[in-house]
Amino acid sequence: MKKKESSSKRRFVMPDAFIIIFSIVFLAAVATYFIPAGTYERETFDNVTQVVPDSYSTVEANPTNLLDLFRSVQLGLVESANIIFLIFTIGGIVAIINSTGSINTGINALIVKTKGRYMLLIMSVSAIFGILATMGVAANAVIAFIPIGIALARSLNLDAIVGVATVYLGYYAGMVAGVFDPTILGLGQSIAELPLFSGITLRIVIFITLLIITITYINFYAKKVKNDPSKSLMGDRLFTDNNDESAGQVKDANFTRKQKLIVSTFFVFIIFFVYGAFNYGWSINELAAIFLIMGVVVALIARITPNQFISTFMDGARSLVYGALVVGVARAVIVVLEQGNILDTIVHGALVPLESTSLFVGGQLLFAFNLLFNLLVTSGTGQAAIIMPLMVPIVDLLGLTRQTGVLILKLGDGFTNIITPTSGVLMAVLAVGGVQWTKWARFVLPLALMWVAVGAIAVGFATLTGYGPF
Template identity: 65%
Template sequence: MAKRKIQSNDKGFKKRYWAVPDAFIIIFGISVLAAIATYIIPAGMYEREEVGDITQAVPGSFRFVDSSPASLMDLFLAIQQGMIESGNIIFLIFMIGGTVAILESTGAIDAGINTLIRKTRGNKTLLIAVVSAIFGIICTVGVASNAVIAFIPIGIGLARAMKLDAIAGVAIVYLGYYVGNTAGVLEPTILGIAQTIAELPLFSGLLLRLAVFIALLAVTIIYVCRYVNKISRDPSQSLMADNPFMDNPSAEVNGEHSNDTFTKKHIVIILIFFSFIGIFLYGALNLGWSIDELSAIFIMMGVTVAIVDKITPNEFMRRFMNGARSITYGALVVGIARAVIVVMEDGRILDTIVHGALIPLESLPVILGAQALYLFNLLFNLLVTSGSGQASIVMPLMVPLVDMLDITRQTGVLALKLGDGITNIITPTSGVLMAVLAIGKVSWTKWVRFVFPLVLWWTAVGAVFMGIAVMINYGPF
């Protein structure tokens, strides 16, 4: 529970100060609210139909069904069910944590990043811009958003070498990556589902989405660089000033070596890391690989690095378990975050929320209607963070609605993409975000303090482009 601090003033009265609640408490509180909502919001459902490989809601098929409110037992069972449904992400976090501990213990990551910094003469702005842009491009051309979890150690290593904090390390990689996810210039999954349902050519409307990508990337780089410059001038301004990387005392696990010379063995280990990541990216793009395969890739990576560095099996397991143990907190947060969705799905209120929110939009003017659709998707994504899930639920209902409002279907797709991407960087119900924060050892509450102003900037940029889409009658091509 949150710790209470008591302080006496000159008059002898006691002032009470309450710390920010722990992430577990906040998320469980959201689950309680969701459970209460199942008693207030009527249960309802849309019929679903299979269209090709897509299971989508049928417009006009909404009906109220028997209420299924969450009992006290249901509320706590949802935690168990959330852990089960998030099991692949939870185990991925443990696998990455253990493998990264092996990598860091070799000194290769620190030595390689220190060499990179020396080569760029310590230009932090250049490094941040280049790294963020690279990961943004990787995501926006189709590499699944959950793959960003694998790259977080790079950002953490970069931030450590530049004497920043873990928040900066996560932001450099994760925010750049999610710019690509939000714009979705050539992203075939969420964009593909949305455009298929809207009967639009795949990847059509590319130029405006490219402009969205450039605008969001510029805003993000400026925002992150301002934070980096601030904490570089005064480390006490860091949101993690008390412990910038949540380090364990063991320097061996964290890879803190006094000799950062980049040796031939370090080069081989770095090549092993990128080779295995390359294998996963190939599998993700061509073989449908996802989180399960990424876990396997990291285990194989760790074993290969141990062989190269001549780490004994017992020593391998000791280092691996130390790394996995250090991120247990973050791994379990992912499961309890999923519990919120479990409560709402079992209570059958998600479809009712969609139906109740979209129907009133039918009478709005064009500009207001487009912005309202955008706002709805922003807020709905706080509940359903799966982009493909959101597209299959919302897009079939939006198509007749945008036709009625005289808004182009491409504008409707843009509203869904922007809404799906922006709030993913803050919502605790996002398994990917919570996994990223677990790997980076950043608490969700501190992350929210850092990223919330950027969410507002992204939201404003999205609103501008929604307005542009309406004015130019944003069409198929």
């Protein structure tokens, strides 16, 4: 008995997400002592700051000391404040909507109409969000739809991972391809002096391929959980406290007019935000405001008293503290690299040697670099502003088309965003969905590798065929 007990005590336990992320922060701090400090000059065109090619120069080193290391966590929280408070706001307002039973009852009505065909539902929802994303809908909007995926998964007796994956992975399959993406793709093609949305055919093929692989992967996992809940990566609890199976349930299975009005209110406000994002450049702060206004309207419809509103809101926000704080700690990695003046050095050291490689190898190495660089700079527009001005002369020297360079940027930016803990949007999504990053990573890693394989094939095809124009 003693041997069994001691062996079980020595069994490996996956470190908490905070430990993993802070370890990355620590490694970044150590790197500031060994990687030479340097920077590129930057210019601003049309309110977009871009790196000036061939402007790299060394600067005075600024290694991270012990105080800087822990101060970076505070600075990361401050710099991520908009996302952190968005998470709290969404958690509180969703708790208010859940208290009316509207989402669950509406999902149940949908399940009845589809006769409980969960694979069909997963396919339909993922495809809808994929199409929305590939048309360039702002990435932050996906956070608002996670509660819908959770409610769907709960009603189908699946788990929170399925709920998050159905919405988020379907969405990112579209984001990666970016068939009509006016932001990241538009910025990349603008810097590369290419016609907007040119090279569309290959991106459509990539989108369809990624979407099919993603839906098949989610359904395969969902089938395992459906047949045997013990195989869920969530463990004993298929949903965490903030997404508990009893949350928002109602005794009356009838989808009432009031509940239909509440659900309609939710979608009207989200559509209003998407309109604002396209036409007025709305982002995270406006999304938080939209949710607050939505919550007040829902409270009026459901006749929720002010005290009940505050109490329910605080319960919902409180349940997301863990995930919200993870976002800030992840940001500390970028704080350390930027303050240590080694972020530009990493870019310079990786891209310049590629000028002497062969055509095919150069394309694959550029793709690999963008995948890794996205672990540091997860913002697509930020990565485009840093990388594309440097990549254009390199692809020209290698003999790659500039369209291939833009494709490499898009694929490199998108793939690792579904797994990297430094992505604020991913960590916000997991916080709202109640899924720990360590459990999500175990689920999504095989899919991420499949996506990378598709990307490598696409880059190889673009390289060999002279993917154009230019």
